[in-house]
Amino acid sequence: MKCVVLCLGLALMIEGALGLDHTDWNFVTTVYDGRKVNGVLGINRRSMLMIPDAVTDPSKCNRRTINNHDFEKRFVAMKDPVKRECMVKPLGKRETYEETKKALDNGSEFIQSMEHWAMPDSPLPKNRVKREIGSMLADFCSDSALFMLKRAKETQLIRRKRCFLCLWCKGTVIHNHY
Template sequence: MKFSALCCVLVFVVGVAMATDSMQWGFVTTNNNGNRARVVIGLNRRNMVLIPDEVKDHKRCSTRTINQHDFDWGYVAMKDPAKRSCWLKPLGERETYEETKRIMDSGSEMSQVNENWIIPKRSLDKDQVEREVGSMLADFCSDSDVFMLRRDTRTLSQQKEDGSCTHNCGVCAVEGTPEYAMNGMQ
C-alpha cells in the first residue's frame, strides 16, 4: 500500500515537472526603430527559442539567426545555420521569462534595443563553450564556430558603420562589429 502511494506521488511529481517544462509557442512582432519583423517564439521557464522572419531590406546588413535563450545560465546564443556561426552574449535585464511571457500573452510588440558588441577573430574551443555557458547552449552551438561577444565600449563617433551587422535576439538587436576591422581602436 505504501509503495503504491509512493509510486502515485512520484508519477504526479514527474507529471507536474514535465508540464512546467513544456514549450508555449506563439508569434510576436519585434520593433527596432520602426523596422518590424515577425518572430516565432517557443517559451518555457528555463529557456526560449526565437526564430525571426527574414529581413528583406537589402540596405541593412541583417543576419537571420535562430536564437536559444538560457534563463538559468543567463546567456543567449544567436546561430546562423547557413554560415555555421554562433554568437553568445549575456542576457539583458529585460530578456527574462516573465517579460517575454507578458509580451506573448498581451499580443503587444517586442520593442528591441540596439546593443553594440565586438565579434572576436577567434572562436572558442568546444570544451570552453560548455564551461562558459552550460550544456544547453553548447549543444545548440555544437555544429558551429562559437564566438563570445564583448561589449563595444567605444563612443558612437568611434564606431564604424561598415562591417557591422544586426542580429535580432528578442528584446535586443545586436550590432556586431568584427574585431579585425577595429585594430588599434581599443
C-alpha cells in the same frame, strides 16, 4: 479506477516538483530597426527559441539568426545558419522568462534599445564552449564557430570590421497572432 487517478495525480505532482515544463509556441511579430519581422517563438521556464521568417532585405544589420535564450545560464546564442557562426552574449536584466511570458500573455511590447557588441577575431576553442555557456547552448551551437561577444566601445565601433550593431533579439517587441 482509483489506482489510475492516484497514479495520474502522483505523476503530475512529480512533474511539478521536478519543474518539468512544456514549451508554448507562438507566432509573433517583432519590430526590428523600424521593420516588422515575423517569426515563431517557443518558450518554457528554462529557455526560449526564436525563429524569424526569411530575411528579404539582407542589409548589414538584418541577418537572419535563430536565437536561443538560456534563462538559467543567462546567455543568448544567436546562430547564423548560413555563415555557421554562433554569437553568444549575456542576457539583459529584464530578459527573463517571467517578463517575456508576461509580454506574450498581455500582448505588451518591450522597449528596444540599440546594443553595440564587438565580435572577437577568433572563435572560442571547442574545449571551452560547454564550460563557458553550458550544455544547452553548446549543443545548439555545436555545428558552428562560437564567438563570445563583448560590449563594444566607441573606438571599437570605428576600427573593427566585425562589429554587430544590431541583433534580432536585442530587445523585442512581441505581438501575439491568434
